[in-house]
Amino acid sequence: MSDLERRIRALEDRASIAELIASYGPYADAGNGEGIGSLWADGGTYTFDATRLQHPDIAGLVELESHRGLMAAGCAHVLSAPSVRIQGDTAVAANHSIVLVRRSETWVAERVSANRWNLVRTEAGWRVASRDNRLLTGGEWARELFAL
Amino acid sequence: MSDLERRIRALEDRASIAELIASYGPYADAGNGEGIGSLWADGGTYTFDATRLQHPDIAGLVELESHRGLMAAGCAHVLSAPSVRIQGDTAVAANHSIVLVRRSETWVAERVSANRWNLVRTEAGWRVASRDNRLLTGGEWARELFAL
Amino acid sequence: MSDLERRIRALEDRASIAELIASYGPYADAGNGEGIGSLWADGGTYTFDATRLQHPDIAGLVELESHRGLMAAGCAHVLSAPSVRIQGDTAVAANHSIVLVRRSETWVAERVSANRWNLVRTEAGWRVASRDNRLLTGGEWARELFAL
Numbered sequence: 001m002s003d004l005e006r007r008i009r010a011l012e013d014r015a016s017i018a019e020l021i022a023s024y025g026p027y028a029d030a031g032n033g034e035g036i037g038s039l040w041a042d043g044g045t046y047t048f049d050a051t052r053l054q055h056p057d058i059a060g061l062v063e064l065e066s067h068r069g070l071m072a073a074g075c076a077h078v079l080s081a082p083s084v085r086i087q088g089d090t091a092v093a094a095n096h097s098i099v100l101v102r103r104s105e106t107w108v109a110e111r112v113s114a115n116r117w118n119l120v121r122t123e124a125g126w127r128v129a130s131r132d133n134r135l136l137t138g139g140e141w142a143r144e145l146f147a148l
Numbered sequence: 149m150s151d152l153e154r155r156i157r158a159l160e161d162r163a164s165i166a167e168l169i170a171s172y173g174p175y176a177d178a179g180n181g182e183g184i185g186s187l188w189a190d191g192g193t194y195t196f197d198a199t200r201l202q203h204p205d206i207a208g209l210v211e212l213e214s215h216r217g218l219m220a221a222g223c224a225h226v227l228s229a230p231s232v233r234i235q236g237d238t239a240v241a242a243n244h245s246i247v248l249v250r251r252s253e254t255w256v257a258e259r260v261s262a263n264r265w266n267l268v269r270t271e272a273g274w275r276v277a278s279r280d281n282r283l284l285t286g287g288e289w290a291r292e293l294f295a296l
Numbered sequence: 297m298s299d300l301e302r303r304i305r306a307l308e309d310r311a312s313i314a315e316l317i318a319s320y321g322p323y324a325d326a327g328n329g330e331g332i333g334s335l336w337a338d339g340g341t342y343t344f345d346a347t348r349l350q351h352p353d354i355a356g357l358v359e360l361e362s363h364r365g366l367m368a369a370g371c372a373h374v375l376s377a378p379s380v381r382i383q384g385d386t387a388v389a390a391n392h393s394i395v396l397v398r399r400s401e402t403w404v405a406e407r408v409s410a411n412r413w414n415l416v417r418t419e420a421g422w423r424v425a426s427r428d429n430r431l432l433t434g435g436e437w438a439r440e441l442f443a444l
Contacts (some may be wrong), residue, residue: 005152005154007221008152008155008156008159011159012155012159012250015159015162018229019231019232022228022229022230022243023231024243025228025231026231026243026262026294026296027241027294029244029262029284029291029292029294030292030294030295031291032294071286071291072165072286074260074283074284074285074286074287074290075284076244076246076260076262076284077244078228078244079227079228080228080229084187093162093237100257101283102248102260102284102285102286103159105258106225106256106258107246107254107257107284108257109257114189115275
C-alpha cells in the first residue's frame, strides 16, 4: 500500500467509526432493533447498568419494557461526537450519551453516561466489539471509561 | 477518476455535509439569517411544526417572533453529529436537534427533534434540498424521520 | 505537494481538529488535567466567565473547587460537533458546550456556552491557541463568538 493510500485508509477508518456511532441514536429512537444489531460484531457486547446484552440479542434492546416506555413518552438518544484512537484493526472510542425524555412540556435528561467503545475491523467493515455505558453519577466507576 | 481520487472525493463529500450541518446551530444562535440561507439549495425547504419555509425565505427564520424570543432568553441550537448516506449527487442525513433555553439559573430543553436532511451536490458544493424537523413527543410521525 | 496530497492533507487537518475538540469532554469529566493541557499550544489560553487560564496552567482546571464539585455530583462536559474553517496553518472552530450536572434523579444543564476556538498547526500537530467560552444568557457578548 502506498503512503497516500495508507493515509486515505486512516481517514476512511475514522469516517466509518464516526458513522457507526452516529447511527446508534436514530436507530434507538426509531425502535429499529435490526439496525442496532447491525452495528455490533459477532459476539459483541453492550453493557449498561446491571445489564449485559450480547450480539445478536442486542437487537432485542428496543423490545425492553424500559425502552418502549421511553419511546412512548418521546425520547432522544443523543450521542456526542466521539474521540477515537485507531490502532491497526482495532480502535477505542469515548463519548457521552444522553437520553432526553419528554415530561410535560419539556425534555428531561434522565440518563447521562460515559461510553467506551471497543471497535474491530471485520470483513464487513468496522463493528462494535464491546460498548460500556455507565451513568455519570459522581463515581470513579463511570469516569474510568474516559481514561483512554 | 482514479480509484484513489474517488475515495478522496467520498471523504470530502462526507466532510462537507458534516460541516454544513454543524454550521446551522452557530448561525441560528447568532441570528445570522444570511448564513442559514446559504446552507440551502435554490427552492430548498425547511419544515418544522406547521411551518414550511422555502429558500430564500429560510433566511427570515431568525426574524420570527419565536426565534427572537429564544435569542433574548439565551438559547443554544445544538445538533448532534449526523448519520449520513451518500449516493452519487444526493445524500440523506439523520440527526437530533435540541433547543436549550435559559430559564432562571439553568437551561431547559424546550425542543427536541428528529431531523432528516435531503442533500444535493450543486456547483457550489453540497446544499440542503429539504430538512424536516419533528418534535419527539412519542408519536410515529417524528420517529419515521429516522427510518433511513 | 500533488493536488491529491493537498486534498488528503485538508481532510487530515479537519479530522485532527475534530478529534482535538472531541477529546476535551472525556478529559474534563475524567479529571485528566494532563490530557486537557496536551490540547493547547504553548502560551495558549482558555477564557471562560471572568477566568483566563494560560498553558501550561490550563491543566490545573480540574483542580478548581468548582470543577471538583461538578465531578463529585456527576457531570458531563458535552461538546457539539464543531463548524471548522481552515486557512493554511490556522483554523477557527465554533461549537456549543453543555455542562450537565446530576441533581436528584436527573441531570440539569447548568452551563450552556458558545465556544470559539482558534487553532494552530504546530510541529506536534494541531493545538488550541485560544478557546473562548461564554454562557448563552441572551447577550450579544456570547453570540458574537458565533460570528465566523
